[in-house]
Amino acid sequence: MSKAYNIAVIPGDGTGPEVIAEGIKVIKAVSQKYGFKIDLKYFNFGGEHYLETGEALPSGAVEELKKHDAIYLGAIGHPDVKPGVLEKGILLRLRFELDQYINLRPVKLYPGVECPLKDKGPEHIDFVVVRENTEGLYAGAGGVLKKGTPDEVAVQESINTRKGVERCVRYAFEYCKKRNKANKLTLCGKTNVLTFAFDLWERTFYEVAKEYPDIKADYAHVDAITMWFIKNPEWFDVIVTDNMFGDIITDLGAMIQGGMGIAAGGNINPQGVSMFEPIGGSAPKYKGRNTINPLAAICAGGMLLEHLDEAEAGKCVERAVMQVTANHIKSLAAGQMGYTTTEVGDLVVKYIIE
Ligand code: IPM
Numbered sequence: 001m002s003k004a005y006n007i008a009v010i011p012g013d014g015t016g017p018e019v020i021a022e023g024i025k026v027i028k029a030v031s032q033k034y035g036f037k038i039d040l041k042y043f044n045f046g047g048e049h050y051l052e053t054g055e056a057l058p059s060g061a062v063e064e065l066k067k068h069d070a071i072y073l074g075a076i077g078h079p080d081v082k083p084g085v086l087e088k089g090i091l092l093r094l095r096f097e098l099d100q101y102i103n104l105r106p107v108k109l110y111p112g113v114e115c116p117l118k119d120k121g122p123e124h125i126d127f128v129v130v131r132e133n134t135e136g137l138y139a140g141a142g143g144v145l146k147k148g149t150p151d152e153v154a155v156q157e158s159i160n161t162r163k164g165v166e167r168c169v170r171y172a173f174e175y176c177k178k179r180n181k182a183n184k185l186t187l188c189g190k191t192n193v194l195t196f197a198f199d200l201w202e203r204t205f206y207e208v209a210k211e212y213p214d215i216k217a218d219y220a221h222v223d224a225i226t227m228w229f230i231k232n233p234e235w236f237d238v239i240v241t242d243n244m245f246g247d248i249i250t251d252l253g254a255m256i257q258g259g260m261g262i263a264a265g266g267n268i269n270p271q272g273v274s275m276f277e278p279i280g281g282s283a284p285k286y287k288g289r290n291t292i293n294p295l296a297a298i299c300a301g302g303m304l305l306e307h308l309d310e311a312e313a314g315k316c317v318e319r320a321v322m323q324v325t326a327n328h329i330k331s332l333a334a335g336q337m338g339y340t341t342t343e344v345g346d347l348v349v350k351y352i353i354e
């Protein structure tokens, strides 16, 4: 009997449904080729649902999602909803409650994709950021006093636990070993100023490093990393960092790989349910026009399959995407691809089935 996977699909807001539809098209095609079944269940969480019901996630939603093998998410964010409500109420809540403690962000320049860096090509840009995804400044610790007065005090604390740091660092070493490319793991921190939090990170990192003698353990300050992403991206293989620094450097990473049209990520709980998403957001101004680039969502679908132990199928999706970037797409930007959203999905499928 062939394997079957239950996938929860949250198309979400803006262009989310359009790009997810292309991703599903691709997942279906590749599942036929590799002989596994997928069962999809759609969830309408997002801005519209919030505006209708006043709740970001209905009660029981998390329990329901837990019954699936993986979650495929389009985008969250609605122009009529105050910033922060949906991000915290849906995306961050799912990351926390499903304990998706890793945010995995491959930064890879595909052939044919225009790179904003002079003299850099696909041979220079191919690294992965392992971002801690449940702690740090995102933990929600802190508070406000005397709000709205001249004496207002706002405190937002970065929470770093030994357990949280260690599981993230261990994941990164394992990932680096499995990837087996340059076998180099760089801790991105700020040990010269954040001497409590990054002391914990640094000690944990070098302790765990002893168990991985074949991996070169390296360190760089976050500000220096932003320079080197631009000047020497080829120095990096795998990078591990905290939640906030990871948020920032992965957007910079997305730009050097060609932009939001191609950048995908995974929110991973290695022992639980993981969630895969294009990182570009809901792009409301392109909603319903069939012009948005679905490749990031398609790549997220490929990551989802790799995570489900369908590594060959996942790699096949990536190869097909690379054929499309190399041979077809003019630009990754919405409306400038030379193809519609649905045509790009069809092209990827064509390379999968041929
Ligand atoms: C990301 C996003 C989120 C984050 C937002 C939407 C809450 O920017 O996935 O990087 O800050 O983590």
Ligand code: MN
Pocket: 247, 248, 251
């Ligand atoms: Mn971000």
